[in-house]
Amino acid sequence: MLPAQPNQSLIDGLSVLQALAGSGKSIGSRELARMLDMEPTKANRLLKTLAAIGVAQQQPDKKYAPGPGMHVLSAQSLHGSGLIRQAVPHLETLKAPGMIVAMGVLWRDKTCYLYHANHDTPTHVAMGAAELYPASMSGIGLVMLASLQNQQVRDLYHNHDIAGFENVSALIKQLKEIREQGYAVANPENKFTTVALGLGDNPTYAAIALSSRQMNPSQINSAVEQLKEARQLIKSQRGEG
Amino acid sequence: MLPAQPNQSLIDGLSVLQALAGSGKSIGSRELARMLDMEPTKANRLLKTLAAIGVAQQQPDKKYAPGPGMHVLSAQSLHGSGLIRQAVPHLETLKAPGMIVAMGVLWRDKTCYLYHANHDTPTHVAMGAAELYPASMSGIGLVMLASLQNQQVRDLYHNHDIAGFENVSALIKQLKEIREQGYAVANPENKFTTVALGLGDNPTYAAIALSSRQMNPSQINSAVEQLKEARQLIKSQRGEG
């Protein structure tokens, strides 16, 4: 919830930072202003401020790219939360041919993968995933959505379409089911089945998932058990157990 | 350089974000205010703003911890720059018993390691390094400092002690040498020898290094050659070659 006196400049600045980090290439200030529907002067000043503190850097062609500070931020947050360090070893034991192992968080109405691997993906590629996928169509996203209150979900999708669902009520109905059974099953495109489980309660800070070609009920059960075991191991390593 | 109209709120907000990411534990607003020498109301409002957009999250005890947005930022910047993805495979080939392989960037007057491994460090641990070390005492830091202009170095250490050097002039003298020979050799504590090489020119965005117990001149040469080879491979993969 917003404080009594939210800092709008910080919010805008971080939008710019996100856009810069997510774009994957260098970007000019007016171009970015259009992307974010922002006044160009403002975008320019925010970018230049980010560049001054090293989080962005300005290239010879005057466009802006992520700077060393962004890597520092990234490395420190990876390290600081300990999530990756503690979870990855256990995720790697779940690897198997034909099976995708993933960990992710909810970002607005998207799932952001922090780890995404099949059995032969090298670790550094798995960790560099960062793909964004509609939350309502991913197992991880559904589990994370289920950890929110219904009103928060309604706000999130206020005036937006929900990929894979007719309307908010249909989504909320499925979230109720997920809360009851404690895990989510998703079938995007009816080709892959994903089973997902949340990590941590209040707040659920991330979720882990197993995915493979069309699973039958007994395979789903087995995936749930594997995920529960991994969750337990991660929990105890994080000192929550 | 700062723009005509820098955004102070954004600068302060990112200091808070950095502190939060770097602290490794949850932190209260007054505590953080003291750390950053900031007025407590301000710190509180910045933190709550960060929490509202998901970059921080408030825990049941009301303290603040890094939130999912920070992981998103981290994952996107890791992925977006491509640095890790493109460099790590080549760094891993440099691994050898007794040898430390590292990649890092300059952050203010510190070296921040993005990758730090000996021959048996698992990749996900190597990538979660994020240690901060005085730049003037690390090979990577010296190489990155050498890529700055002397005046920038002076500004950086204005009114600060320089670990390992008597004064700025002594440091600048060594930087000159590094620029001439194209690589840095550091001997912190006279126990380990580190050889480091910069990646990219104008700007030098990162540096790579090999480190082991006391190297003799021929070992240093061999390390330089290995690093040059790795740099060439990384460059061409990044499309700079």
Added chain:
DNA sequence: AAGCATGTTGCTATATTAGCACCATCTATT
């Protein structure tokens, strides 16, 4: 050369933040 897009700045009305005083809540101490 002309036209257009871009990065950047100066300027001032305006919206936003700073920071004090204050409240509610929690914990530790008496």
Added chain:
DNA sequence: AATAGATGGTGCTAATATAGCAACATGCTT
């Protein structure tokens, strides 16, 4: 149980920093 101190959080108004127009310099394309 009462008290003292710390904390997270808010309301208020003076003081300040930002918004956004207009404008300039520069580079690219036609």
